[in-house]
Amino acid sequence: MTSEVATAPSEAVTILGTTSWDEFLELDRMPALGSTAIVRRRFDAGGGTAANLAVALARLGVRPLLVTAIGDDGYGQRSLEELEREGVVVHAVPRPATPTDRCTILVTPGPERTILWSPGARLRLGDPLPLDRIFRARIIVVDVEELPLRRFLLDLPAHVAPRVQLVGPLTHLATLPREIALRTALQHDVLVGNEEEFCALTGCHDIESALSSFRRAMPLGATRLAAVTRGRAGCVLLTRRELLHCPAFPIEAVDPTGAGDAFAAGLVYGLLERLPLEELGRLANAVGALATRRLGARTALPTEEELRRFLAEACPCS
Numbered sequence: 001m002t003s004e005v006a007t008a009p010s011e012a013v014t015i016l017g018t019t020s021w022d023e024f025l026e027l028d029r030m031p032a033l034g035s036t037a038i039v040r041r042r043f044d045a046g047g048g049t050a051a052n053l054a055v056a057l058a059r060l061g062v063r064p065l066l067v068t069a070i071g072d073d074g075y076g077q078r079s080l081e082e083l084e085r086e087g088v089v090v091h092a093v094p095r096p097a098t099p100t101d102r103c104t105i106l107v108t109p110g111p112e113r114t115i116l117w118s119p120g121a122r123l124r125l126g127d128p129l130p131l132d133r134i135f136r137a138r139i140i141v142v143d144v145e146e147l148p149l150r151r152f153l154l155d156l157p158a159h160v161a162p163r164v165q166l167v168g169p170l171t172h173l174a175t176l177p178r179e180i181a182l183r184t185a186l187q188h189d190v191l192v193g194n195e196e197e198f199c200a201l202t203g204c205h206d207i208e209s210a211l212s213s214f215r216r217a218m219p220l221g222a223t224r225l226a227a228v229t230r231g232r233a234g235c236v237l238l239t240r241r242e243l244l245h246c247p248a249f250p251i252e253a254v255d256p257t258g259a260g261d262a263f264a265a266g267l268v269y270g271l272l273e274r275l276p277l278e279e280l281g282r283l284a285n286a287v288g289a290l291a292t293r294r295l296g297a298r299t300a301l302p303t304e305e306e307l308r309r310f311l312a313e314a315c316p317c318s
Contacts, residue, residue, distance in 0.1 A: 011089060013057060013064040013268055014134045016153065017050025017143030017169075018122055019083070019092075020101035021075035024257070026295055030108040037108075045296055046082040047103060049171055050143045052258045052297050056265030056287065058087040061304045062272065065137065067129060069093045071100030071121040086298075091130055095121035107255045107295060115257075125149040135161040139268055142188065145172045147180070154187040165189045165271065166222075169264055170197035178203050186221025190271065192264045194229045211238055227284065229263050231256075235288075237281045246281030249289040249314050258297025263288030286311055 023044040031037040046055075054066040066083065070076035070092040079100060083090050101120035107113045123129075125148040134140065135156065144150050150172075157164050170193030173181050181201050185191055195207045202217075204210040207228065214226060218240050226238040234248035266287030270280040286307060293300035302310065 011063060011065040011133070011137055012272060013062055013139045013141065014067065014137040015050050015054050015057075015064055015141040015143065016067045016123060016129075016134070017053075017141070018048040018101055018145065019046065019051040019066070019068040019070060019076075019079050020048035020103050020120070021045075021079055022047035022103045022105055022257075022297065024105050024107060024255075024295055026107045026255075028109075030106070030112070030114070041295060043296065045298060046079045047258070047297050048079075048101060049169065049261050050141070051079070051083060051088075052261035053141060053143070053169075053265045053268075054088045055083065055086045055298050056262045056291070056301045057268060059301045059303050060265065060269050060287075060307060062269060063087055063089060065089045065091065065133065067091045067093075067123070067134060069095050069121040069123050069127070071098050072096050073099050075100040075102060076121070091133075093121075093123060093127045093129075105257055107257065111253055111255055111292075113255060113257045122146065123149055125152055131156070135164060137164065139165045139167055139271060141167045141169065141264070141268065143169045143171065147176065147184070150184065154184070167192065167264070167268060167271075169193060169260075170201060171260075173197075174200040182217060183221075186217060186223050189222055190225045190227070190267070191223055192227040192229070192260075192267055194231075194260060198226070198228050207236070211236065211243065214238065215240065215243075227263075227267050227281070229260055229288065234285055235263070235281055237277055239277070242277060244277050244281060246278065246285055248285055249310075251289045251292065253289075253292035254300075255295045255297075256292050258301075259288045259291050261297065262291035262301060283307070283311065286314070 026041040027037040104116040168188030174197035202213040228236040266284035290302040
């Protein structure tokens with residue numbers, strides 16, 4: 001890796017999206033209907049896809065700007081305090097009389113995880129956003145749930161910041177009607193998601209067909225890179241001319257929660273360094289793998305030093 005990230009300007013990355021408060025329950029098994037499971041461990045911590053991505057970047061030495069909505073409760077305040085301790089710059093839009101987004105996450109052997117989601121505060125079109133500051137970043141990660149706000153943010157760069165790279169996680173896009181989802185997705189320079197999300201985006205039943213379908217659509221939009229996470233199978237990086245399979249790293253996983261957010265952070269980190277495609281996939285896979293070492297979405301996120309040491313010593317699965 002180069003040293004470009006270490007010398008990058010403050011807030012080289014802006015992330016817009018959700019902050020939540022998570023409660024983790026590690027169970028001895030996934031209970032069947034009407035049965036009982038034993039809670040082996042439990043703890044709570046800040047979460048949310050956008051906030052997790054921001055913390056992952058901060059651990060790697062990139063100080064991001066997180067633009068998010070915070071509920072009017074103690075969980076919102078605790079989330080802000082935790083993000084500030086991690087070195088994340090936060091622009092929080094308050095939501096009076098609205099709870100903070102919350103999740104209860106069941107982690108079971110495998111490891112597997114099941115998320116029980118209580119939707120709360122989120123960004124909306126018309127919120128007072130620091131647009132000048134947002135579009136000073138080199139990379140903007142648009143992870144907002146509301147479609148009108150996403151469309152507004154996607155339309156702005158052509159007018160105010162044509163050189164900015166727009167990165168779009170598929171978490172919320174994949175839940176939209178397919179034609180709307182695909183048309184909106186193609187407005188991002190870079191897309192990142194898992195196999196199920198890319199299949200939903202393209203209407204295909206297997207990832208190979210989804211990749212072929214999406215490649216045919218890429219010339220119709222702005223997308224130059226699509227990154228598909230495949231769990232233990234690593235990832236696939238797709239451009240208009242290349243399709244690269246990047247193997248996973250062998251690691252003893254404890255909890256997969258937040259691994260996709262960590263992978264996206266690794267991808268953004270590599271984009272800042274302008275890494276070649278193969279190195280980009282290897283780095284993103286490494287950050288995603290390291291994030292699974294302990295219970296919790298952020299507990300095991302690596303520092304830059306840990307990441308460099310891991311990449312120097314580890315060999316990916318064949």
